[in-house]
Amino acid sequence: MHTQLELGDISVEVVRKDIKNVHLSVYPPAGRVRIAAPLHMTVDTIRLFAISKLGWIKQQQSKLRAQEREAPREYLDRESHYVWGKRYLLTVVEADAAPSVELKHRRLVLRVRPGTGPEARQAVLDGWYRERVKEAVQPLIAKWEPLLGVTVNRVFVQRMRTKWGSCSHAARNIRLNTDLAKKPRECLEYIVVHEMVHLLEPTHNARFVALMDRLMPKWQFEREQLNRLPVRHEAWGY
Numbered sequence: 001m002h003t004q005l006e007l008g009d010i011s012v013e014v015v016r017k018d019i020k021n022v023h024l025s026v027y028p029p030a031g032r033v034r035i036a037a038p039l040h041m042t043v044d045t046i047r048l049f050a051i052s053k054l055g056w057i058k059q060q061q062s063k064l065r066a067q068e069r070e071a072p073r074e075y076l077d078r079e080s081h082y083v084w085g086k087r088y089l090l091t092v093v094e095a096d097a098a099p100s101v102e103l104k105h106r107r108l109v110l111r112v113r114p115g116t117g118p119e120a121r122q123a124v125l126d127g128w129y130r131e132r133v134k135e136a137v138q139p140l141i142a143k144w145e146p147l148l149g150v151t152v153n154r155v156f157v158q159r160m161r162t163k164w165g166s167c168s169h170a171a172r173n174i175r176l177n178t179d180l181a182k183k184p185r186e187c188l189e190y191i192v193v194h195e196m197v198h199l200l201e202p203t204h205n206a207r208f209v210a211l212m213d214r215l216m217p218k219w220q221f222e223r224e225q226l227n228r229l230p231v232r233h234e235a236w237g238y
Helices: 043-052 054-066 118-148 178-182 185-197 206-215 219-228
Strands: 002-007 010-017 023-027 032-038 080-083 086-094 100-104 107-112 154-158 165-168 173-177
Touching (some): 002 043, 010 043, 010 054, 043 054, 080 118, 100 118, 107 118, 118 185, 165 185, 173 178, 173 185, 178 185, 185 206, 185 219, 206 219
Parallel strands (some): 010 032, 086 107, 154 173
Antiparallel strands (some): 002 010, 080 086, 100 107
C-alpha cells in the first residue's frame, strides 16, 4: 500500500511492507524520498519519524543535486571514458567481425560492425564493463567471506539506476551496479563489503556501522569518494 506524505516542500513516498523495521531512502538524481514501513505502523507515527529525519533528508538531497554528471556520451572517437577510475580515450574501429572492447595503452578500443549506431555501441561497452565487475568481484568475495563468516550464494551485475549495490538477506545474494567498473577499485570493494555486512545486519543501524568500522576503518572515506564521482548523464528512473 502506497501513501504520500507532504512535509513542507518535501514529498515522501510511503510503502507498507511485511517488514520489522522502518527504512528511509533518498534516491538520485533529484533526491526522491521513500520510506518502507511495517504494516502495523500508523501514518502519524511514520510522519513523526520522517519529521525527525528532515535534517538528514535535506543533507542527502543537497549532496545528490550537487553531484557532478558525466557529459552525454555519443560513443565517438576521442570521447573520454573511465575504467577503474582512470581516463581513456575511445577509439572506434569498424570491422566485419564480432564486437569487442580492448584497453590499449591510454585508449579504449571499441570494435563494432560497420553502421553500428550509438545505442548498440553503448550496449557492447556496457557488456564489457559488466564482465570487468564480474571478474573483479570474485576474489573480493573469496577474501571477505571468511573474514565476515558469511556465504554469498550468487552475485548479479546489472545496470542499476538508483543504487551502487543491494543485498537480498533471505536469498543471500548481492547485486552490483555495472558502472562500478568505471570507479576506482577500492570503491567496488567498499560496496562489496557493505552488501556482505548486510548479510549479518540487514539495516543501517548502530550494529551495522560498528561492523563496518571494525572491518573497513576507511569505509566512510570510500563512500564519500564514490559519491563525489560523476554519475551517468541520463535521467534516472525509479
